[in-house]
Amino acid sequence: MSEESAKNLKALREKIDDIDHKILTLISERANCAQQVAKVKKTFNADAFFYRPEREAQVLRSVMDSNQGPLNDEEMARLFREIMSACLALEQPIKVAYLGPEGTFTQAAALKHFGQSAISIPMSAIDEVFREVEAGAVNYGVVPVENSTEGVINHTLDSFIGSPLQICGEVELRIHHHLLIADTTKKDKISRIYSHAQSFAQCRKWLDSHYPHAERIAVNSNAEAAKRIKSEWHSAAIAGDMAAELYSLEKISEKIEDRPDNSTRFLIIGNQAVPASGDDKTSIVVAMRNQPGALHALLEPFHTHNVDLTRVETRPSTSGTWNYVFFIDFIGHIDNEDVSKVLVEVGRRASELKVLGSYPKGVL
Numbered sequence: 266m267s268e269e270s271a272k273n274l275k276a277l278r279e280k281i282d283d284i285d286h287k288i289l290t291l292i293s294e295r296a297n298c299a300q301q302v303a304k305v306k307k308t309f310n311a312d313a314f315f316y317r318p319e320r321e322a323q324v325l326r327s328v329m330d331s332n333q334g335p336l337n338d339e340e341m342a343r344l345f346r347e348i349m350s351a352c353l354a355l356e357q358p359i360k361v362a363y364l365g366p367e368g369t370f371t372q373a374a375a376l377k378h379f380g381q382s383a384i385s386i387p388m389s390a391i392d393e394v395f396r397e398v399e400a401g402a403v404n405y406g407v408v409p410v411e412n413s414t415e416g417v418i419n420h421t422l423d424s425f426i427g428s429p430l431q432i433c434g435e436v437e438l439r440i441h442h443h444l445l446i447a448d449t450t451k452k453d454k455i456s457r458i459y460s461h462a463q464s465f466a467q468c469r470k471w472l473d474s475h476y477p478h479a480e481r482i483a484v485n486s487n488a489e490a491a492k493r494i495k496s497e498w499h500s501a502a503i504a505g506d507m508a509a510e511l512y513s514l515e516k517i518s519e520k521i522e523d524r525p526d527n528s529t530r531f532l533i534i535g536n537q538a539v540p541a542s543g544d545d546k547t548s549i550v551v552a553m554r555n556q557p558g559a560l561h562a563l564l565e566p567f568h569t570h571n572v573d574l575t576r577v578e579t580r581p582s583t584s585g586t587w588n589y590v591f592f593i594d595f596i597g598h599i600d601n602e603d604v605s606k607v608l609v610e611v612g613r614r615a616s617e618l619k620v621l622g623s624y625p626k627g628v629l
C-alpha cells in the first residue's frame with residue numbers, strides 16, 4: 266500500500282470511529298427514552314402492554330421512507346428492528362412461543378418479527394402455541410398460516426375458532442430449502458431423504474429429477490429432519506438455513522424449492538387489541554347458513570364499501586351453527602369507518618362473526 270493510501274485509510278477509520286461513537290451515544294439515548302416510555306406505561310396502567318406492534322410498524326416504515334441509501338430500505342429497517350428489539354428487552358424481555366423445534370422457519374419468522382433480543386420458546390404443535398399464549402406463559406405466539414406454493418395451513422385456522430386470542434401481526438418469510446448432509450454422510454450413496462411434508466411438496470420437481478429413487482420420509486419438522494441424519498450415513502435432509510446452522514450440516518444443493526418466490530406467511534397471536542398503524546389488515550371468521558348465494562351475500566358488503574379482500578378461505582364446519590366457515594382477510598382496521606360498516610352488514614347476514622384482529626401489515 267502506498268503511503269498516500271495508508272494515510273487515507275487511517276483518516277477514514279478515524280472517521281468511522283468517530284461516527285460509531287456518535288451512534289453508540291444515540292442508541293444509548295434512545296434506550297433511555299424507551300425505558301422512560303415503560304415507566305409512563307406502568308403509571309398509566311400496571312398491566313400495560315410494553316410491546317406495541319402498531320408503533321414498531323410505524324418506526325420501521327418511517328425508517329424505510331426516509332432512508333437515502335447506500336444501504337437498501339430493508340437492510341436499514343433490519344438494523345432498526347434489532348435496535349428496537351434491544352430497547353424493548355430493556356422494558357421487558359419478550360417471550361415468544363413458536364412452532365418448533367429449534368431451527369424451524371417459524372423460529373426464523375419469530376426472530377425476524379421480534380428481533381434477536383426476544384426469548385423464543387419452541388412448542389411441538391400449533392395448538393400448544395395457542396395454549397401457551399392463552400395460559401399467559403408467554404407474551405406472544407408465532408404460527409404459520411399460508412404458503413405461496415402449498416396454500417393454507419388448516420391447523421392454524423382451525424385453532425382460531427375456539428380461541429380467545431387475537432392476531433397482533435403478520436410476517437412473511439422467503440422460504441429457501443437446501444439439501445443437507447452431515448459430515449459422516451456418503452454424498453453419492455444417498456438413499457433416503459427426510460423433511461416435512463410441506464417442504465417435500467415445495468421441492469417435488471427438483472427431487473423427482475435429482476433423487477428420483479431416494480426414499481422420502483416425512484417427519485414433524487425440517488429441524489427434526491436435520492437432526493435425524495446426524496446418525497445415518499446414507500441419508501440427507503431438506504431444511505432451511507437455521508436448521509443447517511444449528512446442526513452444523515453441509516448444503517450440497519442450495520435453494521432447491523421449485524418456485525423461486527416460495528414464501529410463508531406467519532401470524533403473531535396474543536391477548537392484545539392493536540390500534541391502527543395507518544396501514545393495516547383485519548382477519549375475521551364468519552359462519553354462514555347453508556343456503557344458495559351465501560358466499561355472494563357475505564362478500565357483497567366488501568364490494569359496496571370498497572374494502573379490498575386479500576384472502577378468502579373456506580373450512581368445513583365442525584358444529585351445526587358453523588355450517589360454512591369462511592376466513593377472510595382484508596385491508597383496513599376495525600376502527601376505519603368503511604370497515605365497521607362492512608362488519609355490521611356481514612354480521613347481519615352471517616350466523617356468527619368473530620373478528621380475529623386488526624394488525625399492521627407486515628413491514629419486513
Ligand SMILES: C=C(O[C@@H]1C=C(C(=O)O)C=C[C@H]1O)C(=O)O
Pocket residue numbers: 298299302315316317318320321324348349350352353
Ligand atoms: C418505546 C416504546 O415501546 C416499545 C419499544 C419501541 C421502540 O423501541 O421504538 C416501540 C414500541 C414498543 O414495542 C413505545 O411504545 O414507544
